[in-house]
Amino acid sequence: MRRFFVWKLLPSIGRQFRTRSYFTLLFLVAFFALGVTLLRALPNDKSSWEKKTSNAVSNRHALSNHPPSFTVLLQTYNRTDLLLKLLHHYSAIPNVDRIVVVWNNVGVTPPIDLWNSFQPHPVPVDFLPQSANKMRNRLQNFREIRTEAVLVMDDDVMTSAGDVSFAYTVWQEFPDQIVGFVPRRHVVAESGVYSYGSHELDSDYGLAGYSMVLIGAAFIHKKYLRLFERLPPAVHRLIDDTQNCDDIAFNVMVARELNRSPPSGISPRQRAAGLYVRPHDLRNLESEAESGYRGMWHAADHMLERSYCLNRLADMYGGRLTLPYSNFQVSRFGRCFACKS
Incomplete structure (x- = not known):
């Protein structure tokens, strides 16, 4: 079956x-x-x-893989050995798009071949020879700068990767201000005379806080390079005549711009030109330069010259400067809203 x-x-x-x-x-x-x-x-x-x-x-x-980035803008004069060290350091920091070197050694060939001989490099480096050795060469709106964020660095200053990355995150929150590592301040006497200084002015005038952040180690927005190029010719002549004070003029410009059209959500207390980020590893490498070239800040009349610039700028802008004070500072290991710098 x-x-x-x-x-x-x-x-x-x-x-x-x-x-x-x-x-x-x-x-x-x-x-x-x-x-x-x-x-x-x-x-x-x-x-x-x-x-x-x-x-x-x-x-x-x-x-899918293009994160926010910034350009390192580095002006140099007669410090090729330090430059190569700084290029190696900053090119390895995350989020760097490229490095633009403003080459102020007029008539001297930049070390392009030497740098390229050690390829590959993490990011491209553009060497831009200048026709004259001017302090304000670094504040040009170079076409090589493709990012909104620009990290301006002196050629004798090395800031740690951690400090740079943290400052960049702070700048992303405050892109209309100068976000940097070196604060300075000014005072105005009863006679209306301006004086420039740093921390030593506390003891003389009982002040706290700062009114400027120097651009020798700071993040700025690219738009301010365009504004700087359009400043009155008298401001440019002052900078060229003194070979100084481009950073003071830059702070005055930013403060005036913030006062004219403050960003939404920013309080009057935060309308200062700069925002101070306390660095944990910022080193001056000047003593390591083989050329022995010393910066202008060593000159005996350096502080007097910068006070002179403040007063000249005040005259150009109607007798007074817009430079609000701030005691706002930020640190990687804590935030301080009312501390001395």
Whole structure:
């Protein structure tokens, strides 16, 4: 009885198998025809196809893997050995898009070949030779700067990667201010005369806080480079005549801009030109330079000259300066809203 049942079942199984095989064959034929049609639709020019594919991959990469970045703007004069050390240091910091070197050694070839001989480098470096050795060369709106954030650095200052990265996050919150590591202040006597100084003015005048953040180690917005180029010619002449004070003029410009159109959400207390980030590892490398070139801040009349600039700028802007004070400072290991700098 069992043998008979199996024998009767075999024809049915065979019919089901033949039906399934028939539909499977139809599916394979249709799939093959569709594949041939798609292949014929592809471009015959192999290079064109490869180019389109490469562009598509590049665009996807740019959209999905392009984090916020900043440009390092570094002006140098007669310190090639320090420059190479700084290029090596800053090129390895995260989020750096490129480094722009403002080469003020007029008539001297930049060390491009030497730098390139040690490739590969993490980021590109552009050497921009200048026709004259001017302090304000670094504040040009260079076309090589492709980012909104610009880290301006002196050629004898090294700031740790941690400090730079933290300051960059602070700048992203306060992009309209100068976010940097070196605060300074001014005072105005009853006679209306301005004096420039740093922490020593506390003991003489009982002041707390700062009114400027120097741009020798600071983040700025690229838009301020355009504004600086459009400052009155008298301001540019003052900077060129003294070979000094470009950072003071820059602070005055930013403070005036913030006072004219303060960003939404920013309190009057925070309308100072700069925001001080307390560094934990900022070093001056001047003593390591083989050239022995010493910065202008060593000159005996340096502070007097900067006070002179303040008073000249005050005259140019109607007899007074817009330089609000701030005691706001930020640290990687804690935030202080009412501390001395």
